[in-house]
Amino acid sequence: MTWHVFIKELKDSIRDRKTIFLSVLLPILFNVGLLFFLENVMMNEKVEQVTVAVDSNTDPVVISWLQELKELEVELVEDPVKVVKDGDALVAFIADADFITKLEKNEIPSISVFADPTSTKGGTTQDLISNVLTIKKQEYIAQRLADNNIDPLTIEPFQINIESISEGDDMSLYMISIFAQLIIVLAVLMGGLPAANDLFAGEKERKTMEALLMTPVNRFHIIVGKWMTISALSMLSGIFSCITFIIGVNLFTERLADALQLDKNIGFFTVSLLVGIIFFALLISSIQMIISLLANNLKEAQNYISPITTLAMVPYFVLIGVSVTELNSTHFMIPFLNIYALIKQLIYGIYDVTSILLVVGSSVVFIIITFVIAYAMFMKSKWVLGKS
Structure with missing residues (x-):
């Protein structure tokens, strides 16, 4: 029954052109445009007088x-x-x-x-x-x-030599790391947001939630189906963002591709990144469900989600000044911070199975906690039906 609810909600969401644009087309256009900007503007060696x-x-x-x-x-x-x-x-x-x-x-x-x-x-x-x-x-x-x-x-009693411990183009790799974190995480955050707002706050506003609850389908199957729909769209957006980023770097740039050197570890890089995206999407979808259940209409849900999205960017700025060698187990155990840390580690060519397991394990714990909260709210008419 959960699968039928998932397919039904997914079809309804995909029929919305806005969802397709936000989840698929926007990440592609944004990534390609950003890569051209990095290669031709930020990394341009032309001397500006x-x-x-x-x-x-x-x-x-x-x-x-x-x-x-x-x-x-x-x-x-x-x-x-x-x-x-x-x-x-x-x-x-x-x-x-x-x-x-x-x-x-x-x-x-x-x-x-x-x-x-x-x-x-x-x-x-x-x-x-x-x-x-x-x-x-x-x-x-x-x-x-x-x-x-x-x-x-x-x-001149002694000589001072200031050198980097890294090999290759450090600046190009640094630029890739800070922008890769941003575009991939934002893609996951925004990919399922329209569906999350519509499947709970939207249905409450349209008064269709009551009709849905009157069906013989158990509420657990309903919320799991909706959660899977939101998660799938978030994953889809994050995966498209990841794919276009990898393809864009290798096809449309030279210095960035040389710095990234994905051809050496493309398999492990892609699998690890996809694992991070999947579990982050499941977590963020649970949080978005809670926010949408708190709201009584779409406008209210959008007002609630704005500060949450802003807070999700805090770990990004925390890690900007942290080198990849400074990352420790704590960085991979804190939700939101762990996905940024994982992406940064992978960009720098560090493939640590322990880090990936910590990301998965900590994400699972917080996914369970947030989903239980969302399910408890969904079981109460106060949250599922709104002020009506």
């Missing part, structure tokens, strides 16, 4: 230092700070007019670099200019030491 307003009285030698940087477009002006405040440049550069003369006399000339602290490009350009000036400064120090017959090693 930034305008730097330089005091026209600046020493020509100092100006030549800035012109060595292909990222900078030097513009000589009378008042560099005013130009930046007017929005015609991102960075203002002011140096002593007799900069080189002071250096030759062993005096200490000054350089000031101004930028808006709220501007990312401005801050980046400041750092770029600072790095160049530091290099020039070290060159002058080395020259002065040589002129005084002093070994430069005298003032």
Whole structure:
């Protein structure tokens, strides 16, 4: 009987064009568009020039230092700070007019670099200019030491090397990890949402729930059938999102595909991800049932689900700054957090059976808890029929 309820509700949901768009077409379009954005915009190595307003009285030698940087477009002006405040440049550069003369006399000339602290490009350009000036400064120090017959090693007691423990394109892999978590989890969250709202709050609003309960079908079979319908649509959306993501990375990108290297472990990667999607879909569907049962109509259900969706994004931001080597058992046992952690681990090529089992085990526990709550609510007319 449960199967008949499931098939009936699934057919009704699929007949709704909105469900097909949200569960199937939207994840495909979103993923393909996002991958093109990552490859052609975020990972584009084309140099974008930034305008730097330089005091026209600046020493020509100092100006030549800035012109060595292909990222900078030097513009000589009378008042560099005013130009930046007017929005015609991102960075203002002011140096002593007799900069080189002071250096030759062993005096200490000054350089000031101004930028808006709220501007990312401005801050980046400041750092770029600072790095160049530091290099020039070290060159002058080395020259002065040589002129005084002093070994430069005298003032350099040790050397510092900052290196990455990862191999390959770290930035590409990082970008894939943060966006893969987002698009796959959102696809599962949104895939079954229209059906969840309609199968409980919608039926209460249309007064069709009473007729359904008057049938000889046991309430347990009814709620399980509805739960399976919502879960199936969530799984469908998540799986389509996963498939389009994998295909899109390999067909439409170069740097992202090289960083991901799915061809080496495509089987384990896909199976593990699908396991995570399936159990996450079952859990989120139970929660959506509870929310829909609390609401008396569709509008109220939509109002309830908005803050829940926002809360579901909190683990995403928690894990953004956590490296894959920092993940521990706790991350894979907390609901919602565990699916983000699993996706991140898989993207970085770490295939740990223990992590997958922890995700499945913890998800099963919370699925049982949330479904029992939903079933208890469904057994009471107060929740299943609403204010009517």
